Amino acid sequence: MIIKDVVEATKIRLRSPYFGYAALAFIGFNWKAFFLLSFTAGTAVDRLAAFDGATSLARLAIYPLLVGIFVASSSEWMKLVFNWISSYPARRISELDLTSEHLRLMKTAELEKARSTLMEAREAELLRRAKQDEALSEISDEDTKRRVAAQLSDYRRDADEKSNQPPPLPSPAIEILKHLSESKSDEVRVINYLEGDTIIAGKFELTSGSSPRLFTTYIEAIKTLEKRGHLVKRGQGRSGAVYTLTSTGWEQADQIGAAST
Numbered sequence: 001m002i003i004k005d006v007v008e009a010t011k012i013r014l015r016s017p018y019f020g021y022a023a024l025a026f027i028g029f030n031w032k033a034f035f036l037l038s039f040t041a042g043t044a045v046d047r048l049a050a051f052d053g054a055t056s057l058a059r060l061a062i063y064p065l066l067v068g069i070f071v072a073s074s075s076e077w078m079k080l081v082f083n084w085i086s087s088y089p090a091r092r093i094s095e096l097d098l099t100s101e102h103l104r105l106m107k108t109a110e111l112e113k114a115r116s117t118l119m120e121a122r123e124a125e126l127l128r129r130a131k132q133d134e135a136l137s138e139i140s141d142e143d144t145k146r147r148v149a150a151q152l153s154d155y156r157r158d159a160d161e162k163s164n165q166p167p168p169l170p171s172p173a174i175e176i177l178k179h180l181s182e183s184k185s186d187e188v189r190v191i192n193y194l195e196g197d198t199i200i201a202g203k204f205e206l207t208s209g210s211s212p213r214l215f216t217t218y219i220e221a222i223k224t225l226e227k228r229g230h231l232v233k234r235g236q237g238r239s240g241a242v243y244t245l246t247s248t249g250w251e252q253a254d255q256i257g258a259a260s261t
Helices: 002-015 017-039 044-054 057-137 142-164 171-183 212-228 247-260
Strands: 187-193 196-201 204-207 231-237 240-245
Touching: 017 044, 017 057, 057 212, 171 187, 171 196, 171 204, 171 212, 171 247, 187 212, 196 212, 204 212, 212 231, 212 240, 240 247
Parallel strands: none
Antiparallel strands: 187 196, 187 240, 196 204, 231 240
16 A cells, blocks of 8 residues: 555656656656666676766756756746737637628628618508509599509509619729729639738729728628629638629629720
C-alpha cells in the first residue's frame, strides 16, 4: 500500500505543469548520456563512465529545474499573448456575422411590411369594386348599364395589367447593370475583408468603410436584381459571394447601356 501511495503521489506531481516541463527539459539535456548508458559496449563501470562524461550535475538537476520554472511561469503569459493576437480576427468575424444577420432581419421585416401593405391595398380595391358593382346594379336603363359595365371592365383590365408589372429598378441596381454593360462583364462580387466588405461590378467598386449607408443600398440592389431574375448567385463562402448575369439580366443591362449612350 505504501509503494502504491508513493507511485500515485509521484504521478500527481508529474502531471503538474512545472514537473512536466522539468521532465521534458531533463530528457532534452541528457538524452545523449542515456543513449550512451544503454548502448555503450563494455562493463557497467564503462557505461557509467560514458554516462558521467556526457552529463553533469547542472544538466541533470539545475538546468531542468530552471527551465521548468521559466516555462511554467511564462506559459500563462504566452497564452495571453496568443489569445490577444487571435481576438481581433475572431471579433471581426463575429461582427460580420452579426451585420449579415441584422441586414437579413431588416430585409425580412421590410418584405413583411410591404406584403402587409399590398394585402391592405388589394382588400381596399376589392371593397371599392364591390361598391361600384352595387352602384352599377342600381342603374335602371339597360343600355346605359351595359355601356358602363363594358367601360368599367376595360378600366379594371388596364389597372390589373399595370399592377402586375414589377416596379422600376432602384437607381443603385440600374447603376450596377450599367457598369456591367460598359465593361462587358457578367460578374458581381461581394468580397469580405477584415477591414471591410467590397462590391465589385465591372469597373465599379464600393467599400463598406467609405460609406456604410450607401454600401447597404447597393447590397439591397444586388438582392433586388437576384429576386427579379437578373442575377444568379454562383457561389457563397467566407470570403464573399459571386453573382452572374442571367439572359434577362444581359437584356436589361444592354437596354440600360443603350439608353445611357
